[in-house]
Amino acid sequence: MKQFLTLLKYELLNVLRGRWLFFYTLLFSGVSYAIAKLGGDSMKAALSLLNMVLLVTPIVSILYSAIYWYNSDGFTTLLLTQPLRRWGIFASRWIAISLTLSLCFVVGTALPFVIDKTLTGAIINLLLMGTGLTFAFTSIGLLVSVIFNDRMKGIGAAFLLWFYFSIVHDGLVFLTMVIFREYPLEKPSMALVASNPIDLTRIMLLMKFDVAALMGYTGRVLQRFFSNNWGYWATLLVLLLWIIIPLAASIRRFNKKDF
């Protein structure tokens, strides 16, 4: 355990000194500041921030983790030649990247609201879900990097995955809904939502923000599910699976990988 914490300490030192993470924090604080100053209630502020969080946190997490992985190739080799367990090397890196990105996102987004004394439950919910997305997309980014030895292929695949989850998936869901409109779609739509961490987060937050009326019949069905406690915890569990499954797959792959 002591060895793992030592590894984590030095991975964190290395990640935290990356200069452009400062700009990532600055981006969120700039947007949050503008929204906080524009006035309106905190629900409107959270809704305004929602789309940016759903767009920016996944792409930054997936690309940053992939780029960091390929840039640390030599460091990985150095660590692998030390008396260390392989899974410990991987897990410490995953925690260091996820924690640092989450910290930048939370500090950047929350600070203007804290200064403005308008940090409410809606914003805290948004921060929690953004952190969940950061952890999930870091896991996915590292999985892609462990699979592809070639840097360009790996970063390309990470970008394509983000593109799928952010844009293509919604199109496919819409197409499915149109094609099968004659059938009851409540349960399949739940499954489709669960198969994309961005959609899952978006819908859960929209339900929490009580704007489901804008989403028609499906919105009402989903609201029934998400608004009760069981639905809330089930959603968190699915998001947790989106973090754990890619992470477990990455560690499995890393343990057998040739360097």
Added chain:
Amino acid sequence: MKIEVTGLKKAFGSREVLKGLNLEIEPGAVSGLVGPNACGKTTLIKCILGLTIPDSGEILIGGKSIQGDWDYRRKIGYMPQNPNFPPNLTFVELLEMLEDLRGEGRSEKCEELVKYFDLEDSLHKPFSTMSGGTKQKCAAVAAFMFDPEILILDEPSVGLDPIAAVKLKDLILDSVKKGKSVLLVSHIMTEVEQLVSRMVFLLDGESAFSGHVNDLRKQTGEDKLENAIVKMMSSSRGQA
């Protein structure tokens, strides 16, 4: 500490790199690992270090199999050809990290080696600002600082200035006197000639020669080691 390799096989896709390799690296000597490009030298080193997982065969270090083990790397110091350290960490942080990870307390030899390679001024510099040669000297300190039983050196003097290269050579010879096993991969023939007393000649994933350099000289009929190696390589190409 002796390294024994038996029946080592490794393929990357359809390309067989090691084809049932057998060899022994004796303690108290520098063993040169030579052979033409793509003969399996790097793969062999990586298998010993645990960076690459062999398909079959066995590697014993001090009579103990390394399969499924990770703590054996405590006995190995490794100097890669192109050291690539974390760019945002400083040299002193790297040294502290290695000491902390091994959990053996402060390395007394570390400070001595930093002075030996004139690296005092680089201690607090991040690796991103260092030249290739300075990084190579840092890699030498990292490899020797725990006084390991086995040293694996992959083209160690590439990028070093002449003074540092001579110092490194002296350090290697000093380690051998202490009974360490040194496995050296080098294409600089003068370096091989000066340091190596035993030779492993790899050819197409198999050991074509393993023994004392004098035996290699006798076998090839060449007095100069450089010529003996060239002759061995040429005859292997002829056979191919």
